[in-house]
Amino acid sequence: xxxxxxxxxxxxxxxxxxxxxxxxxxxxxxxxxxxxxxxxxxxxxxxxxxxxxxxxxxxxxxxxxxxxxxxxxxxxxxxxxxxxxxxxxxxxxxxxxxxxxxxxxxxxxxxxxxxxxxxxxxxxxxxxxxxxxxxxxxxxxxxxxxxxxxxxxxxxxxxxxxxxxxxxxxxxxxxxxxxxxxxxxxxxxxxxxxxxxxxxxxxxxxxxxxxxxxxxxxxxxxxxxxxxxxxxxxxxxx
Numbered sequence: 001x002x003x004x005x006x007x008x009x010x011x012x013x014x015x016x017x018x019x020x021x022x023x024x025x026x027x028x029x030x031x032x033x034x035x036x037x038x039x040x041x042x043x044x045x046x047x048x049x050x051x052x053x054x055x056x057x058x059x060x061x062x063x064x065x066x067x068x069x070x071x072x073x074x075x076x077x078x079x080x081x082x083x084x085x086x087x088x089x090x091x092x093x094x095x096x097x098x099x100x101x102x103x104x105x106x107x108x109x110x111x112x113x114x115x116x117x118x119x120x121x122x123x124x125x126x127x128x129x130x131x132x133x134x135x136x137x138x139x140x141x142x143x144x145x146x147x148x149x150x151x152x153x154x155x156x157x158x159x160x161x162x163x164x165x166x167x168x169x170x171x172x173x174x175x176x177x178x179x180x181x182x183x184x185x186x187x188x189x190x191x192x193x194x195x196x197x198x199x200x201x202x203x204x205x206x207x208x209x210x211x212x213x214x215x216x217x218x219x220x221x222x223x224x225x226x227x228x229x230x231x232x233x234x235x236x237x238x
Contacts, residue, residue, distance in 0.1 A: 008052065008053055008054030008055075009033065009034055009035060009054070010034065010035045010036070010037055010052075010054060011029050011034050011035070011036050011037070011054065011055045011056075011057060012037050012039060012048070012049040012052045012054070012055070012056045012057070013036060013037070013038050013039070013056075013057045013059060014038075014039050014041060014046060014049050014050075014056065014057065014058045014059060014077075014097070015038050015039065015040050015041065015059050016041045016059060016060065016061025016062075016063065016096055017059075017060070017061045017062065017194070018040075018194075019187070019190040019191065019194050020059050020060045020061060020095075020191075021038070021059065021187075022036060022057065022059070022182055023182040023183045023184040023187060023221075024182060024183065024184040024185075024221040024224065024225065025057075025181075025182045025224070025225060025228055027225075028225035028228050028229065029228070032228075032229065032232065034055075041061070041073055041077070042071070042073050046073075046076065046077060046080060047080060050077070050080035050081060050083070050084050051080070051083075051084070052089070053089060054090060055090040055091075055092065055232065055235070056084070056089070056090065056091055056092075057091075057092045057093075057094070057097070058081075058091070058092070058093040058094070058096070058097030058098075058100055058101070059094055059095070059096070059097055060094050060095030060096045060097060060143070060144075060180065061095070061096045062096075062195070062198065063096065064099075064109070064111070064146050065078070065096070065099045065100055065103045065109040065146070066109060066110070077100060078100065078103060078104055081100055081101065081104040082104045085101065085104055085105060085170070085174060088171065088173050088174070089173065090173045090174075090235045091173065091174050091175070092174075092175045092176075092177075092228075092231060093175070093176045093177065094177050094180060094181075094182060095143065095144055095177070095178060095179070095180060097176070097177075098148070098167070098168075098176035098177050098178045099146055099148050099178075101151075101174065101176040102148035102149070102150075102151055102154075102165075102168075102176060103148070105151035105152075105153060105154065105170070106151060106152070107148050107149040107150060107151040107152075107154075108148065108149045109146055109147070109148040109149075110146065110147065110148070111145060111146055111147075112144070112145055112146055112147040112162075112163060114162060115144075115145045115198075115202040115204075116142040116143075116144055116145075116160065116162045116163060117142060117143050117144075117198075117199065117202060117204050117209070118141075118142060118204070118209060118212060119139040119140065119141055119142070119212045119213075119215075119216045120139060120140070120142060120160060120161060121137060121138065121139055121140070122135055122136075122138075122140060122158040122159065122160060122166055122167075122179070123158065123159045123160065123161075124136055124157065124158050125155075125156050125157050125158060125159070127155055127156075127157065129234075130157055130158075131157070131169070131175065131227050131230045131231055131234075132157050132158050132167060132227060134223050134224070134226045134227060135158075135181065135220075135223065135224065135227075138219060138220060138223060139212075139216040139219070139220065140179045140180070140181060140220055140224075141179060141180040141181075141183050141213075141216075141217070141220070142160065142162075142178075142179050142180070143179075143180055143191070143195070144178060145198075145202075147163050147165060147178070148165055148178075149165065150164075150165050150168055151168070151170070153170055154168040154169065154170050154176075155168060155169050155170070156168050157169060158179075160179070163178065165178065166178045166179055167179070172234040172235060173234075173235055175231055181220065181224035181227060182224065183217060183220065183221070184217070184221060185213070185214075185217035185218045185221050188210075188213040188217055189210070192206055192209065192210060192213075
């Protein structure tokens with residue numbers, strides 16, 4: 001159990017899509033003595049979540065960072081996130097969350113050359129105390145069409161065969177992950193249902209993806225929680 005005398009005991013999770021939640025990581029937070037509170041984008045006022053002094057996790061979703069005209073709440077998110085990052089508050093972004101962090105740090109976010117949907121291994125960058133080392137030789141779930149340039153102040157942590165920028169950090173308090181390490185094995189059928197239009201448009205074979213989910217998700221679930229634990233430990237030691 002961590003010592004939270006000076007660290008808020010609630011994780012705020014910003015949710016862009018109902019079934020893209022903290023997944024297996026929710027139990028990890030509970031085991032560490034942390035509570036979880038969700039904020040629904042487009043419904044809730046996000047100010048409290050982005051001004052939170054403890055850990056805020058920005059989750060994934062199917063919209064693009066640059067679609068602010070169609071989704072005006074994105075601009076509010078970006079503006080609040082810029083202030084949060086300037087204050088170096090503990091922030092973890094997954095998929096769209098990582099893209100939002102990259103954009104808020106001044107990097108370009110744009111449509112990639114191909115949809116990256118499915119399971120594959122990462123190529124980890126040889127940097128000191130890489131928090132993703134537990135995923136070496138582990139298949140992880142990718143589910144994105146957009147990508148981003150590496151922010152100038154960031155340290156690259158991982159790449160994939162299709163995209164060079166899969167994860168980065170800024171210091172010890174800001175971590176951005178393009179892939180999905182948080183997924184729970186028993187929840188992925190919701191993804192196949194909810195993203196059916198995207199899957200069919202991208203020409204993804206759904207039975208094959210389902211079989212890969214069943215093959216790889218439980219392995220990822222059993223190891224990826226260590227990323228959260230190390231991230232929080234590093235925040236605590238700062």
